[in-house]
Amino acid sequence: MLGNALLLAFRELRRNVMRSILTMLGIIIGVASVITLVTLGNGATRQVTQQIASLGSNLMMISVGKRTGPGQMSGAEAFKIADAEALLHEIPELAAVAPVASSATTAIFANENWSTNVTGSTDAFFPVSNQQIAQGRLFTASEARVGAALCIIGQTVATKLFALQNPLGNRIRLQKISCEVIGVLLSKGQSTMGSDQDDLIVIPLRTFQRRIAGNQDVNLIKVSVKDGVDADLVKRDIERIMRTRRHLASNEENNFNVLDMKEITAMLTTTTRTMTGLLSAVGAVSLLVGGIGIMNIMLVSVTERTREIGIRLAIGALEREVLLQFLVEAVVLSSFGGLIGIALALTTAIALSGIMQVPFVFEGGIVAIAFLFSASVGIIFGYFPARKAARLDPIEALRHE
């Protein structure tokens, strides 16, 4: 019986190709926009997550200063290397701790100069910040301890200063010191905030403090938390230890700030998800409008085909067969529209993800949902006209002009 209904439905739609396409348009646009938006949204979410992961997984950053408002910090006493050592010593959940001091400096090699960020840190800096060496080597713990004049440079610095030359073994000048390039870092590209993560020079912290900064300050402590550890607990431990070490009374606020990258990931992911959801809702509304379009056309069709329905009923079609025929027509229309919409959406999403430079993330789930949704739009909005057709009185219907 369903096979017959399908046959009849296809015959009917074939007879009205233009109208069928116009009717499907609402569904096509609805399905296409929902899938495109969700796909692009997922791409954006993945991009954000990937970029944050590239900063270092399980990363927390402890910075100096009191947070007085969004993005506003008041000054406070800097950290010392001992603070970082104490954290590593007292919190077993920490995998690595890297004290960091940095400043903007011009690096000079031969005729080239490049204004960049010079970072002084220990060998723990590399695993904590998820930096890997592309060529050469990292500095050893002993080199770091004695404050050797060595440096590891990012890809951007390598390109700007050395162009096509091999930087390894060459010496670059940073203010008053000349240090040998022993390694080049693997490129990490842009960060979420749009800064170039390859534009840096890393030197041993002692070297930085003695020869560039001229003090014992540490501006930032980067820590990486072991896998499977409750980050909130670790964060509380860090705060407790730092408060003690900085002699804060219980009524004083923290004059440092602990930032958990996981929180930021979660926040940014939530933001993109919310945007995706909202935009998809707009798409879903157009699906609904498409459904009403189908109902409208089916109602017109029932009126227009009253005589035909009369003939079918007279010939011996059952009420439910006429109902099924019109319902199947509506469902075929809407699911065909759904299929075209899916094809359109995937093409658009691939094209747009290229233009917007977000990864194309294919999600079968949303495609399936969109298809089922479009089919059910056909059922829901096709039912009323179909029932109207099925309940016609054959005598009246045959008399209809």
Place this chain on the structure above:
Amino acid sequence: MNAEVNQALHQAAPLLELQQVTKIYGKGDAEMHALAGIDLSIYPGEFVAVMGPSGSGKSTCMNILGCLDTPTSGTYLFQGVDVGALNRNQRALLRRHYLGFVFQGFNLLNRTSALENVELPLIYRGSPTQQRRTMAREALRKVGLSDRANHTPGELSGGQQQRVAIARAIVTGPSLLLADEPTGNLDSARSIEIMDLLTAFNRDQGITVVMVTHEPEMAAYARRIVHFKDGLIEADHVSENALTC
């Protein structure tokens, strides 16, 4: 004499039987008695012409005979089954399996080929595709339209359309063929073609035919003529033509 002839013709049980059938439309003052209590028996293999002026109740009677409508009172037995007691779907099934319809206005599906039109009742019967095709082609051949199978009604003349309609009505091999002024929209030459076809199906396949007509020349093809007037059967007699042939 009529009774004798009838008895001679029909030893079998009647195919259909109307007993004191009335049909009343409207209510109260607007009440209209379309049928005022009629009795009619039609036997298998008969060719009956129904005549009468407009509003005489013959169309209402045809609707009831075609199981499209039910009597207000009285009984309609089709092959012994009380149609009045059947629900809408049961009546649809009865039409599907035992009845064929030919209308004045042809009532073919537009933009649908002759073959597909003839296939329609077979689709509802659930015949397999191959069998359906073969049967529909055979029916078209019988009405002489084999070469028009893929033409749509718009591409066919009135006479040809009516022949397609007849093919559609007989393709299932019905027990009863109801024809409502089948020649009403046709010129006399076409009308004769149609009447010849109906006569042939009646004679060769034993399909009982009940035909409404205004034209005495067409009624003359029938072996029995029933006259309606004011919701009653005014006369029911054997056609002179039938006696001679």
